[in-house]
Structure formats: structure tokens, C-alpha cells
Amino acid sequence: MLKLSVMQVPDDSKGACAFQMLQYVKLQVDPQIIVLPATAEAELLAAARAPAAAAAGAAVLGGDGSEGDAEVVVQLQRPSMFTYERALKMLAAVAQDDAGGGEGLLLVDKLTEMKLEGHLLIDGPSLSALDVFKEEEHPSAMGIGSSKEGASVYGLLQRCVTGMGKRLLRQWFLRPVVQPSVLADRHDTIQLLVEAPSTNDALRAAMKQVLDVPRLLAQMRLSQSRPRLAAFKQLANSINQLLQLQLMVATLAPAAAAHAAAGGAGEAGGADRVGQQPQPASGPWDELAITRRLLAAIGPQLTACGTLVGDVLDLSSPPADGCLVQPGVCKALDQLKATHAALPELLTQARGRQPAIVESQLQRVPAHVARRYSSQLWSMVYIPQVGFTMCVTGGRLAEELLELLPDYNLAFMGDEGPAAAAAAAGADLGGGLAGDGSCAYYYCECTQQLNSQYGDLQHKIQDLESSICTELIKRLLEFAPCLAAAAAAVAELDCLASFAAAARELGYVRPTLTTDDVLLIEGGRHPLTELLTDGRFIPNDTRLGLPAAAAVDGHADDQQPEAAGQCGPRMVLITGPNASGKSIYMKQVALLVYLAHVGSFVPAQRAVVGLRDRILTRLPCCSMEAVAQHASSFMTDLGQVSTILHRATSRSLVLLDEFGKGTLTSDGVGLLASVLQHYSAQAVPPMLLACTHFVELLGPEVLPPHPQLQLCTMQVLVAGRSSGDAGDAAAAAAAGVQSRQEEAAAALDEEHVFLYKLVQGKVAASYGLNCARMCGVDRAVLLRASDVLALQQAGQPVSRLALPELQQRDEQYWQLVQQLAALDVTDEAAVRQLLGAMMAVEAEAG
Structure with missing residues (x-):
């Protein structure tokens, strides 16, 4: 039996983080054959061929228990082969090659998706639509320079002070996790840093002086020229800063520091003596994984590495004539x-x-003779x-x-x-001065x-000196694992300190993660939009999978499991006017869930987030994305919804933003209604947020009420042109005081105030004309649009636009029709007169 797994993920990581997802998949699937595009780089080929256990740092054992070095078979194919649609053909090709090229019969039952355990899955279009990343190209017309991060969630929270921290934070955003222990440890660390701003600032100031030590050491090793003293100075200074950082962390966590010292002493043979010493009391910092990782990574080996550099090289003063090495290191060099x-x-x-x-x-x-050439x-x-x-x-x-x-x-x-x-x-x-200023040698x-x-x-x-420096670099490479572990620990602490600085500045709170299938957000805010409102952003609440009066504390062990029928709605259909905040609300819910799985605090007053397995979205894509996929916007939307229908589970979060608007209204209503009914029929559907302008969808004959589906709308305050209310206007219309045009003009003059507040209910009007008025559309166009809308709602035929020119022409045509009806065709003079009148009217109209 053959099994095919297809993976397509964006991964531009370099250095130690390169191809981590590939190694993770190899450990989980244990493949025998890996098929790569023929354009794959050499580094990717080497990572694919490496045994999974060896890539993870473990010994590779053969079938008899002995160590082996069996590599994975890598096959190369054309890049066009790597699409999901060609998965079956690829499987058949692999099976045929494995069978020696014979015409064997291959029966395929179905294709199943390979799920990466421990990760929240979210695709690239969703990350782009949610503004998690936004790459801005350099403005130079020549293409000089590199792109930079624009106004995005990652750019908002990225406040790392080290290069390795920035790269690790990007990996965290690309690969959110669903491991409660990992997320709880991140939140615990951020909580302590938020509560102690001075400590966070001191740690960040110390980390700012730490360069990317593994990358710096690799550059020194690969350098073809004579090593620079500046590079060694940077290495020594980074090591000293790492040791200072270790002292700061040891002060915060004395018990963990004593335990780490006891472990080091035990390795050196002094465990008995250290074990007899009294241990300090344990504090909150001692329980953090990052504390233990830092104290374990920054130890005596790092001290020895810094001492080695200082003993060999003179780092105190600039080199004279390029001299680097300390006196006494080499007698021949000293001579x-x-x-x-x-x-x-x-x-x-x-x-x-x-x-x-x-x-x-x-x-x-x-x-x-010398006197003649004294100059x-x-x-x-x-x-x-x-x-x-x-x-x-x-x-x-x-x-x-x-x-x-x-x-x-x-x-x-x-x-x-x-x-x-x-x-x-x-x-x-002769003691004279130089002559013409030229020199002969x-x-x-x-x-x-x-x-x-x-x-x-x-x-x-x-x-x-170059040979001595080369030998020194070889000695320093022995400390490469220690330096890499220290750099990784500092990068993680840098990411957590960045989250803490952003949370303290932006007013974020710690989310409560639970294994219960619930989502509760009180006072949720959009992390980007709130920055544009000058403190006037309207927060909204979210309750999914909760009874109406349930209280959630996030502790699954203290609650009795509830039956699916007793839980509250898991799907919300949002209606409301244009520009009333429907899309912003849906995106903020998804972003809060996403940030909670990254390990960050969230913009809300309170958040209880049940762990999700993936976030799936159907959000409006830009035209460039549709062009790149060689499909229309509607076809792109259908592809996203098809993916949602195939991959969404009860632990997924689904967003549908105005799905179906790219085609006929009847088709769009049918598609959206069928999707909602498809999930309503499930015992435990995914958590789903959908917004639409299809008022036809709200009828019970199209979308029957269901306990899993809740109807909500964005609240709008409508104020009349004067003090008259809706009852006065209805009475006036019944009495025939106002004409239809006057009613339309009065409706356009109504003031609509968007409250941006989500409430239960539904709205039949989209207030599109009022939005057009806010955008400056001509009033005559708006009046005509309002008249057409009123006639359509009344089921009456739409009359022609009543312009003075058209009315005058209609009168002339009516007179000509009456003359034609009374015309005596035997009267030649009368016929000529009527024809002349008709030609005159036509010339005037032309």
C-alpha cells in the first residue's frame, strides 16, 4: 500500500532554522521517497536526503539495532508537476518507478491530508488577508534595495533588538502552535515582564549588544581574506554580554541558577559538595522554561570561549600595522x-x-660632489x-x-x-630641502x-598572525554548539520581551487557553484598526460554543462536559450596512485567536480561547492575486470555499466575508445558504463567522432557523432630517402629502450614524445610497437611484427618467401621433406638411 503526502508551505528561513518544517514532516511521516522540483537548491536536496532521525539530532539505527546511514530517496520532477490536482498522477508515477517501470495496476481509494501535529494551520492568502504580513517593495524605480515590512500585525508586535530574535519571531508567526504547555510558558514569561517594566528594559538593553554569534562565527570560518580584528571584537563583546545576561537571569531566578550550577558541578565531579549547600527559595522566574534554557546554555563553556579569544588576541587597542595577536602567544611572531x-x-x-x-x-x-646635489x-x-x-x-x-x-x-x-x-x-x-617633490627608489x-x-x-x-587566527577559529568552532544554544535562548527571550513591550504599550491582556471547544472574547479590538481611531475604537464581544448565561474560567477540569445540544451557537451570520464594521469584526476575532496561538497577549478585556487546529478564510482577495492564479475573483473565492469544505473540522475557525457576491444574486444566495446549511446539519460544526448583504438569505424559506446559527447585525442609528420621526413620515405618505421623489429626497437627507456595535438581529437595508452620498456621488444620481429602488420594492415598473427635455420631446411626439391619426392621406398638401413637421422634430432631437 502506497501513501502520498503533499506539502506546500512558504519557508524562506536561513541558517539553523532552515527546512525545519521539512524535518518535522519527515519525523512524522518517515517517507521512503521524496519528490522535489528540478529547480530545488542544493541545500534543500541535502536536507531531503538526510535521515529523519539524524536531522533531529538522534542516532540512526539499522534494522538490527546497529547505527546506519540510510538516506531518503529523492526524485526530481518538473516544477509543473507540483500541484494538488496532479497528486494522483504523481502517485501513479512513483508507484510505477518503484515497480521497475512495469504496467502495474494501482488502485487509489482516496487522498487524505497530512496534519502537522502541534501546529495551528493557516495558509498564505489568509495571512495576507488578515494583514499578518505585508511586504512593501522598495520605492526605487531601479529596483535598488530590499523590501520591508509594512503596516501589519507582525510589524506592530515585532520589537526585537537582535537579528536572531526577529527571525525567530517570524517563524512563530508562520507556525502558531497548539501545545498548551508551550503557550502557557510563553504567557507566563510575558506576564512577568509586563509586571516588571524595568526588568524587561534591562534585559532588552543587554540583548541589544548581542550579535548573531553563530552567523558571525560562520562568516569568519568562510572568509577568504585575513580575519578582521573587528569581527573578533564583536564575538568577544557578544560573549561578554551573554555572560552579563546570564547574571541578570540568575539574579531573577536564584533557585534555577543554583540548580544549573549544581548540574555543572556534578558533571565536574563536585555534586556532593554542591548538594550540601542550602538551596534558595523558588520564585516565579524559576519555573519558566526560558530561564532554565538560558542558564543551561550560558555556562562555563561560554566563559572559556571568551577567555580563549582574550588570551590570544589583543582586543584592547587598535592593531598597529595590522598586528592582532597578544605578545607571548608565539615566540617566532614576537621576534x-x-x-x-x-x-x-x-x-x-x-x-x-x-x-x-x-x-x-x-x-x-x-x-x-655632494654639495652640488644638496637639494x-x-x-x-x-x-x-x-x-x-x-x-x-x-x-x-x-x-x-x-x-x-x-x-x-x-x-x-x-x-x-x-x-x-x-x-x-x-x-x-647637504642638509637642503627636497627639490621638485618626486621620489626615485x-x-x-x-x-x-x-x-x-x-x-x-x-x-x-x-x-x-593569519595562521594563528585560523587556528583560533578552529578552536572556536568547537564551541559552536554552545554558542548556537545560547543564541537560540537569547532569540526566544528577545521574542518574549518584544511581546511584553508591545502588550504594555498597547494595553493587551493575557488570553486564557483551554482545551474546551469554546471562544469567549470580551471587549475585543482589532490590533491595527484601533491605532487609526485615536482611542475611539468600539470593542465587541464574541461568544461561540457557549450557552447564553455560561461563565467560562478556562479550566476544563473544573467544568462538566456539556452536550452539543446544550452549547450555544457556533455560527454567526452578520448583516448590516456597508462600512459598518462587519469585516473588521470578523478579522479581529480571527486575529485574537491567531495571536493567542502565537503566544502573544491579545487586544481585549478578556479572552478565553479554545485551542483550534486551523484558521480558514474566504476573504476578499486583491486583483493581483486573482491574476497570479489565472482565475477571476469569483473563481478564487470558490476555490477558497472548496478548501474550507474539505478541511474544516469541529476545532476550526472559518471566516466567510460576502461569499457569492461575484455572481448573480440568486446564485450567490444559493451558494451561501447551502454552505451554512451544510455546517448546520453537523453535530459539532466549526466555529464560523459570515457576513453578507443578501437580505434574501434571511427568509425562513431560504435559511431556516437553527440552534447552531445566530443572526447578528452591526447597529446603526438613523436620525431624520428634522425632528420628524418614522411615524410622522408614514402618516404623511399615507395622506399623499409627499410625492415619491420627495420621499426619496427625505431618505437621502437622513443622517446614519454607524455605532460599530454587534447586536443580535438582522437588517434588511444596506444603506448603500447613504454610503454613496458620503463618498460624494452627485445628488441627482442618488435621487434617481432611490426612485428606482422604491419602484422595485413596490413591484411597479420603473418609469423613465423625468427630465424637462424628455418631457418636451414626448409632447411633440404625441402631437405628431394625433396629427397622423387625423391625417387624410388623399390630401397631398397635408401629407407634405406632416412630413415636414416630423423632419423638423427629428432635426431638433438630433
């Missing part, structure tokens, strides 16, 4: 540095009875990669001097700046002796 430092004295000062090197060369020139300055200089040369400032040597100095050969010409800097201590032929027997004796000292020093 080379001492020789290099003594070069100026060697070249310019006398040694015993022997004159200085430059002076010995000058003595080869007679004094009467030239002679100096012995050392230039890296060139060696020792005699620099003559003021131009080339004259032929007279070259005859006296036959061993002098011109090496190259240069300007005065570098030579003057290299020959700060020089000698001249010569080789001679003296420079050859120096080159053979000392060689290229600076590059010898740099090569030896």
Missing part, C-alpha cells in the same frame, strides 16, 4: 615584531663604530611587498652620481608623500643585503 619595531633605529642610527646605513652610503660620494634627500625605507629601497627625494640621481655609485639601479618613481612618511628619519647630501648592494637578511617582515608577521 619578528621586535625586529620590525627596531627597523627605524637600525637604518638611521650608528651601531658602535659603524655608521648608520644611510650615512655609510652618503660617505661613498665625495664632499665636493636631494636620501633615506632608506621599507615598503611592504617591495622590501628595502633607497629613496632619493628631489628627482633621479645625476649621471655623475651614478658613475660614483655603479650598484644603484632605479626601481621605480613615486611621489613624495609615501616616501616622506616612510623616511621620517633620513639624511641628505633605487636598489643597491645594501638593500639586497637587508632584503636577504630580513625579507618582507610585515607580510611575514601578517601571514603568521
Whole structure:
């Protein structure tokens, strides 16, 4: 029996977080064959071939219990093969290849979805529609620069101070979890940080100085050039900050710190001595998983790593001539540095009875000849990669001097700046100044002796230091697992501190997560929309799966399980005017449930969230998404609803926003009603929120009442143009005081105040004309639209638009009809007169 699992997830993670979802699936499914597109990168191929247990860090055992290295078989196919519609054909192709290419019979019963345990599933279009992520392209027309995060929920809550924290937080948003213990630990940590703002600020200030240590170490290892001292300084400073962070956490959790120290001492052989010491009292910080993880990751090994860097490299001052290594690390290097430092004295000062090197060369020139060239300055200089040369400032040597100095050969010409800097201590032929500012560099027997004796000292020093730094990096790579664990713990703490800072600033509260299949939100707010209302956002409540008067505390163990029939409605159908807040309400409910599963606090007064398995949405998609899918907007909506019908379970949250509006009203009403009745017929349907403008749906003959379905609307306050109320207007209409046009004008002048409050009930009017008036549509167009609407509701034919020009023309046509009826066709003059009148009317109308 063959089993096919199809996975299509966005995963742009790099580094240690790369291909985590693939490894998770391999551990859960244990596949024998993995089919990848032919365009897959080498890293993806390697991750797919790796055994699942090895990818998870465990030993791979063979069938006899011995360690094995069996890899997963990876097959490559065209990228066009990777669609859900071609899953059956792919399964047949895999089966045929496995059977050796024979024409075997393959019977497929059905395709089932592979569910990733422990994760809340939400697809990319839903994340985009809920504004969880919003990528903004760089405004440059040349395409220079990278995109950035726009106004999104992730951008609102992302306040991490480390790069690794930002990447981990994005992974949390892409992969919400449904593990109560993990979410409870995150909420406990955020609660403590919210209650102690100074502690949170201090921790964030310490973490801000911590760079991405594993990535920095990897860059140093892969660097093709000489290691930079700045990189080592950054590494050492990050390690010191990690140790400071460990001290801060140990102060907050003394019991956990003592336990971690006891564990380390036990490994070193001192467990008995440590165990006899009194243990500090346990506090709230001692119970947190992040505390134990930090204290375990940042320990003696990290201290040894920082000490190793400080003992080998001189990090206290900027390097002189590129020197990095501390004195005493390498004797040969110390000797080379001492020789290099003594070069100026060697070249310019006398040694015993022997004159200085430059002076010995000058003595080869007679004094009467030297006086004629007193403007030239002679100096012995050392230039890296060139060696020792005699620099003559003021131009080339004259032929007279070259005859006296036959061993002098011109090496190259240069300007005065570098030579003057290299020959700060020089000698001249007569004490004069430099001439034309050009420098001539010569080789001679003296420079050859120096080159053979000392060689290229600076590059010898740099090569030896580079080899020492390379060896140091190899030693540091032994601490890579320790550094990676410390960086991962800091990234997690950074994410939690970011959530705490956002919760304290934005007024978020801790949600109560429960295994009960309920959802209770009191005073819920939309995290993005509330920022645009200047504190005037209208909160709303949500009760799904709860009886009308139930009280929920979030503790499933303290409550008796209720029968499905005793629970409250699980589906809500929302009607209301345009722009009254229906879509915002649905999105805020989904976002609150989503944030609770990410581990964040939520924008509400109180929230009790039953764990969900997925969030499925049919929300309006942008036109670009429809174009990218080569389908119309309505076809895209149908595809989303089809996915909902196939994948929604009783633990899912479903959102349907104006489904069916892209086609005929009758078809849209039928589709939406059938979807609602489909879920109403289930014993425990998913939690569903739907909004619509189809008033035809509210009739009992179309959508019969059901205990699982509740009708709600967004409240609207309607005020008349004057003090008259609805009863006065009805009486006036019955008496014939106002005409239909006057009634339409009066309706347009009514003031509609959207209260943005969800209440039980239903609304038959969408107030679309009033919304058009608010958007500035011409009043004449609105009056005509109101007249047509009134005639349609009364079941009367729609009369033609009553314009003065049309009325005058109708009168002329009526007169011509009367003349034609009374015309004597035998009277030729009367016929010509009628034809002339008709042509005149036609010319006037034309």
C-alpha cells in the first residue's frame, strides 16, 4: 500500500532554522521517497536526503539495532508537476518507478491530508488577508534595495533588538502552535515582564549588544581574506554580554541558577559538595522554561570561549600595522615584531663604530660632489611587498652620481608623500630641502643585503598572525554548539520581551487557553484598526460554543462536559450596512485567536480561547492575486470555499466575508445558504463567522432557523432630517402629502450614524445610497437611484427618467401621433406638411 503526502508551505528561513518544517514532516511521516522540483537548491536536496532521525539530532539505527546511514530517496520532477490536482498522477508515477517501470495496476481509494501535529494551520492568502504580513517593495524605480515590512500585525508586535530574535519571531508567526504547555510558558514569561517594566528594559538593553554569534562565527570560518580584528571584537563583546545576561537571569531566578550550577558541578565531579549547600527559595522566574534554557546554555563553556579569544588576541587597542595577536602567544611572531619595531633605529642610527646605513652610503660620494646635489634627500625605507629601497627625494640621481655609485639601479618613481612618511628619519647630501617633490627608489648592494637578511617582515608577521587566527577559529568552532544554544535562548527571550513591550504599550491582556471547544472574547479590538481611531475604537464581544448565561474560567477540569445540544451557537451570520464594521469584526476575532496561538497577549478585556487546529478564510482577495492564479475573483473565492469544505473540522475557525457576491444574486444566495446549511446539519460544526448583504438569505424559506446559527447585525442609528420621526413620515405618505421623489429626497437627507456595535438581529437595508452620498456621488444620481429602488420594492415598473427635455420631446411626439391619426392621406398638401413637421422634430432631437 502506497501513501502520498503533499506539502506546500512558504519557508524562506536561513541558517539553523532552515527546512525545519521539512524535518518535522519527515519525523512524522518517515517517507521512503521524496519528490522535489528540478529547480530545488542544493541545500534543500541535502536536507531531503538526510535521515529523519539524524536531522533531529538522534542516532540512526539499522534494522538490527546497529547505527546506519540510510538516506531518503529523492526524485526530481518538473516544477509543473507540483500541484494538488496532479497528486494522483504523481502517485501513479512513483508507484510505477518503484515497480521497475512495469504496467502495474494501482488502485487509489482516496487522498487524505497530512496534519502537522502541534501546529495551528493557516495558509498564505489568509495571512495576507488578515494583514499578518505585508511586504512593501522598495520605492526605487531601479529596483535598488530590499523590501520591508509594512503596516501589519507582525510589524506592530515585532520589537526585537537582535537579528536572531526577529527571525525567530517570524517563524512563530508562520507556525502558531497548539501545545498548551508551550503557550502557557510563553504567557507566563510575558506576564512577568509586563509586571516588571524595568526588568524587561534591562534585559532588552543587554540583548541589544548581542550579535548573531553563530552567523558571525560562520562568516569568519568562510572568509577568504585575513580575519578582521573587528569581527573578533564583536564575538568577544557578544560573549561578554551573554555572560552579563546570564547574571541578570540568575539574579531573577536564584533557585534555577543554583540548580544549573549544581548540574555543572556534578558533571565536574563536585555534586556532593554542591548538594550540601542550602538551596534558595523558588520564585516565579524559576519555573519558566526560558530561564532554565538560558542558564543551561550560558555556562562555563561560554566563559572559556571568551577567555580563549582574550588570551590570544589583543582586543584592547587598535592593531598597529595590522598586528592582532597578544605578545607571548608565539615566540617566532614576537621576534619578528621586535625586529620590525627596531627597523627605524637600525637604518638611521650608528651601531658602535659603524655608521648608520644611510650615512655609510652618503660617505661613498665625495664632499665636493655632494654639495652640488644638496637639494636631494636620501633615506632608506621599507615598503611592504617591495622590501628595502633607497629613496632619493628631489628627482633621479645625476649621471655623475651614478658613475660614483655603479650598484644603484632605479626601481621605480613615486611621489613624495609615501616616501616622506616612510623616511621620517633620513639624511641628505647637504642638509637642503627636497627639490621638485618626486621620489626615485633605487636598489643597491645594501638593500639586497637587508632584503636577504630580513625579507618582507610585515607580510611575514601578517601571514603568521593569519595562521594563528585560523587556528583560533578552529578552536572556536568547537564551541559552536554552545554558542548556537545560547543564541537560540537569547532569540526566544528577545521574542518574549518584544511581546511584553508591545502588550504594555498597547494595553493587551493575557488570553486564557483551554482545551474546551469554546471562544469567549470580551471587549475585543482589532490590533491595527484601533491605532487609526485615536482611542475611539468600539470593542465587541464574541461568544461561540457557549450557552447564553455560561461563565467560562478556562479550566476544563473544573467544568462538566456539556452536550452539543446544550452549547450555544457556533455560527454567526452578520448583516448590516456597508462600512459598518462587519469585516473588521470578523478579522479581529480571527486575529485574537491567531495571536493567542502565537503566544502573544491579545487586544481585549478578556479572552478565553479554545485551542483550534486551523484558521480558514474566504476573504476578499486583491486583483493581483486573482491574476497570479489565472482565475477571476469569483473563481478564487470558490476555490477558497472548496478548501474550507474539505478541511474544516469541529476545532476550526472559518471566516466567510460576502461569499457569492461575484455572481448573480440568486446564485450567490444559493451558494451561501447551502454552505451554512451544510455546517448546520453537523453535530459539532466549526466555529464560523459570515457576513453578507443578501437580505434574501434571511427568509425562513431560504435559511431556516437553527440552534447552531445566530443572526447578528452591526447597529446603526438613523436620525431624520428634522425632528420628524418614522411615524410622522408614514402618516404623511399615507395622506399623499409627499410625492415619491420627495420621499426619496427625505431618505437621502437622513443622517446614519454607524455605532460599530454587534447586536443580535438582522437588517434588511444596506444603506448603500447613504454610503454613496458620503463618498460624494452627485445628488441627482442618488435621487434617481432611490426612485428606482422604491419602484422595485413596490413591484411597479420603473418609469423613465423625468427630465424637462424628455418631457418636451414626448409632447411633440404625441402631437405628431394625433396629427397622423387625423391625417387624410388623399390630401397631398397635408401629407407634405406632416412630413415636414416630423423632419423638423427629428432635426431638433438630433
